Amino acid sequence: MTIWNLLIREILHRKLNFALAVLSVMVASGSLIGSVTLLRIHDIQTGKLLEQKQAELEQRMAQLQDDTRKAMLKLGFNIVILPKDQNLSDWYAEDYASKYMPEDYADRLAKSGVVTVRHLLPSLQQKIEWPERKRKIILVGARGEVPELHKSPVKPLVQPVPPGTISLGYELHRSLGIKVGETVELMGRQFKVQACHKERGNKDDITAWIYLPEAQELLDKPGLINAILALECLCIGEEGLPLIRREIEAKLPNTQVIERGSEAIARAEARIKVEEQARASIRQEKDARENLRAVRERLASILMPVVVTACAVWVAILGFTNVLARREEIGILRAIGVCSRHVIVMFMSRHVLLGVLGGALGFVAGVLAAVYFSAAREGTQIRMADMDLSWAGLLLVSVGGAAALAAIAGWIPTIMAVRQDPADVLGNDN
C-alpha cells in the first residue's frame, strides 16, 4: 500500500467531489485558453479579411487602371483649335472665341495627312439673347465630323445636328418647358426640337445647338467658324501635346492649339477617389476589428480574474469538504504513524492531479469552444494548424497554471488536514 494507491482509491470513492473540482479548474483553464485562442482567431480572421479586401482593391484598381489606359488610348487629348489672334483670356472667360477662321480649315486639316488628330468638329459659337424667349444662351453651330478620307473610317463620335433642328441644354428646356418634337422659334426661324439634354452642370446647360450653316446665317458669319474641336487626338506620353501643336500649326499657321479638360483626367481622378475610398474602407474595417479585439481583450481581462478566483474558491471549498469527510481517516492514519509530510503529499497530490486533469481538459475545451464560437458567430473557417500558436507551450501553460491554481486553492484545506488533532476524532468514540 502506498500513498498513491490510497490517493487513486479515494478519488474513485469520492468521484463527485473530484469531478466537480476538475470541472471547476477546467472552467478556469478553458476560459483562459479559450480567450487566447479566440483572440488569435480574431487576429487571423482580421488578417484574412484585410488581405481579401486588399486583393479586391488591387484587382479593382488594376481593372480601373486598365480602363483608364484604354480610355486614354481611345480618348487621347481633346484639343481646341482657335484662330491665332484669339485672346485666350477672353476665350477662357467666355468659353467661345470672338475671332473667326474659315470653315475650310477643318477640311484642310482633315486632308493634310496629320495622323495625330481625329474626329474634327468645326463649330461656330456665340453668346446671344434668344429674342423670342428673352433668355441669354450660347448658340453653337455644328456640322458633325469632317471626314478624314486618308484614314480608315471610324465611327463618328458626335452626331451632327440635322438642318432645321435644334438641341437644347438642360436649363433651357427645363425652365422653358420645351419638349422633344416641339417647334421653337429662334431669331425668327423655326426649329424642330431634336434633343433635350440631361443636366451636365456646365455651360452646356444653357446652350442650343443648330446646324452650322444655319448658325452662320443667323449670326451673319457666312463660311466662318471660331473653333475646331478635335477629339481623341492620338498621343504618346508627355510629348503628345507639343507634337500635335507642331503638326497642326504647320498645316494651319493662323491657328493656335489648346488642350481641353479630358475625360481621362476625370477618370484618373475618379480612380484615385475610388482607391482612396477603398483604402478608407480597409482602414475602417481594420479599425473596427481592432476595436472589437480591444473590447474582447478588455472583457477577458475583467472576466478572467473573476472566473479564476471563483474557480479557486470553489476548489478550496471542495477541498475543505474533502478534508471534513476524511477527518476519521486522517485521524486513524495519524494514529498508525503516518506523518504530517505524508498527509501533505496525499492532499496536495490530489489537488495537483485534479489541476493537471482540469488544465488538460480545459485546454481542449477552450480551444474547441473558441473555434466553434468563431465559426458559429463569425463564420470563420480556421483550422488549428493555421493559428500559428505554440500548442505545446499553451498546453504546458494550461496544465501548469491549472495545477498551480489547484495547489494554491488546496493549500489551506491541506494545512487544515495536517493540523487536525487525531485525538479529537479518536477520542469521541465513547
Next chain:
Amino acid sequence: MLEFKSVSKWFNGVHGRVAALKGISFSVRPGELLAVRGPSGCGKTTLLLTAGGLLRPSDGRIGLDGQDPYALSPEMRSRLRARMIGFVFQQFHLIPYLTVRQNIMTASLAVPLKEASERARQLISRFGLEERAEHVPAKLSTGERQRTALARALLNEPKIILADEPTGNLDEDNAQTVFGYLGQYVSDGGCVLLVTHDARAAAHATRSLQMNNGQLI
C-alpha cells in the same frame, strides 16, 4: 514497556479547567494485558490517547520502551508510534473505500515493510477474513470489522496494543474472539493496555485497574 509517572491532563473549558487525568502512575510489561476499567467519562480514552503519543499530558512523564514520546519531534513521535504501537478502537475507524486487505495494509504506509503483503495475507487467514479480504467495510459485519482493525494493528508487529473499548460494539461471541486474539498476542510476548467499562474484560486481563473521575482507585 509502558510507564505512566504522575501523569495529569486537564483541558481548559468554558467553566474553567477540567482535569481528565489526575496524577496517574502505572506500568505495563511485555506479556501483560492490563485492563483499565471505569464508567464512561472517567478519562479512560484520554489515558489511552496520552499513552499512544496522541495527546500531550499536562504534567508527569510517560515512558514507552524507555523513551518519552513527547520529548520527540512530531515526526519522530509518528515513527515511534508506527513502530511500537497498534491501536484498536470501539468504532474500528476503517477507511471506507479500501478493502479488508487494503485497510490492513494501511499500517505499512508509515513503516514500509517488504513482507507487508505476505504478513497481511497471514493476518487475514489468522483472523478468518479470507472470504472477506476484497470487501469494503460497509459489506462486513461488526465482528469482521473489528477483526480487520485488529489485524491492521498487528501488521507492523507492535510492542504494545492500545485498545479502546474493542468489544463495545460486539456481541458475546465476537467479544470472546477478540479477547482470544489479544490473549494470544500477550502470550506471544506483546503487551496490551485495554480501557473498557466492560466487566468481562477483567476475566481476560492479567491485571485490572479501576478508574474513576480521572484517578486510579
